[in-house]
Amino acid sequence: xxxxxxxxxxxxxxxxxxxxxxxxxxxxxxxxxxxxxxxxxxxxxxxxxxxxxxxxxxxxxxxxxxxxxxxxxxxxxxxxxxxxxxxxxxxxxxxxxxxxxxxxxxxxxxxxxxxxxxxxxxxxxxxxxxxxxxxxxxxxxxxxxxxxxxxxxxxxxxxxxxxxxxxxxxxxxxxxxxxxxxxxxxxxxxxx
Amino acid sequence: xxxxxxxxxxxxxxxxxxxxxxxxxxxxxxxxxxxxxxxxxxxxxxxxxxxxxxxxxxxxxxxxxxxxxxxxxxxxxxxxxxxxxxxxxxxxxxxxxxxxxxxxxxxxxxxxxxxxxxxxxxxxxxxxxxxxxxxxxxxxxxxxxxxxxxxxxxxxxxxxxxxxxxxxxxxxxxxxxxxxxxxxxxxxxxxx
Numbered sequence: 001x002x003x004x005x006x007x008x009x010x011x012x013x014x015x016x017x018x019x020x021x022x023x024x025x026x027x028x029x030x031x032x033x034x035x036x037x038x039x040x041x042x043x044x045x046x047x048x049x050x051x052x053x054x055x056x057x058x059x060x061x062x063x064x065x066x067x068x069x070x071x072x073x074x075x076x077x078x079x080x081x082x083x084x085x086x087x088x089x090x091x092x093x094x095x096x097x098x099x100x101x102x103x104x105x106x107x108x109x110x111x112x113x114x115x116x117x118x119x120x121x122x123x124x125x126x127x128x129x130x131x132x133x134x135x136x137x138x139x140x141x142x143x144x145x146x147x148x149x150x151x152x153x154x155x156x157x158x159x160x161x162x163x164x165x166x167x168x169x170x171x172x173x174x175x176x177x178x179x180x181x182x183x184x185x186x187x188x189x190x191x192x
Numbered sequence: 193x194x195x196x197x198x199x200x201x202x203x204x205x206x207x208x209x210x211x212x213x214x215x216x217x218x219x220x221x222x223x224x225x226x227x228x229x230x231x232x233x234x235x236x237x238x239x240x241x242x243x244x245x246x247x248x249x250x251x252x253x254x255x256x257x258x259x260x261x262x263x264x265x266x267x268x269x270x271x272x273x274x275x276x277x278x279x280x281x282x283x284x285x286x287x288x289x290x291x292x293x294x295x296x297x298x299x300x301x302x303x304x305x306x307x308x309x310x311x312x313x314x315x316x317x318x319x320x321x322x323x324x325x326x327x328x329x330x331x332x333x334x335x336x337x338x339x340x341x342x343x344x345x346x347x348x349x350x351x352x353x354x355x356x357x358x359x360x361x362x363x364x365x366x367x368x369x370x371x372x373x374x375x376x377x378x379x380x381x382x383x384x
Contacts, residue, residue: 043232
């Protein structure tokens, strides 16, 4: 089989990410977000926020990480961060990533599986920044959408502050701005 | 205002691309595709097909082009390529791009407006490849979805071959594989 045929099969398989439903609604929309459009949104957001990373990042690597970061959800589904990251879910996502990348031409998968693992580990400079950006859109959705997902999932403000404070690992400046908005949401009664 | 606030406004504005409906349905889904998830799909497809470009490309520039290539549709809406690219639509898209990027911190817009113009012009090596990749998913949607969009929009096979043959400008190898699939679709009666 022509290697291009393999890539076309991969392109068809990843269409399924457009059918993975997340837990927040995009600003102004009544439906829930899917993981494919979310992936685009975080890639472009990472590009526009790159100057505010704590340490010099390689934005091209960050964008590649974010393009693939949710592909494991095709098999594992989306999990809200407030539910905690169980070992079982992570194993399912890893198996999913390996299955999806196995569709690529021979020798192409390893580079991307490694990039995905680096993101998951969240320890490199690029991964810390990518993970920080990944947390921002759900905050905007809630802040601009009356805290709908916090309410629907009974997430108390302590948990919102605690789990999102990890944004500071990638960008202290960004977290400071968001913390201000979350404090205002508490005053306004949107976040309880 | 803190420049990060400007970027957060930009991130909120581009959410609207998730509500721009395209003319094909993703493989396996009953709903139409939106331009945000499409943008993700072409970025990742471009990455995986990069070795098949006619000339050496800068994949990082290509991905950035494709991340932003449809932002003008927030104001102009999506147009099927078979409808022809009128001057009026292109002007509306350009005005839209400029409006959306004007939300960014001072001095940040020009670089991206220039990248968008390069894509639209389609003459640089990177733009020719990016434009080629942009045409592939609608073909896959039709090929795997009984030619639904060709039928719905009364697109004859001559037009499908003629307009998509431009894929060869970015990747002859890719066009050759797709041409084979289109020929089979004609034999199968999916493309008339």
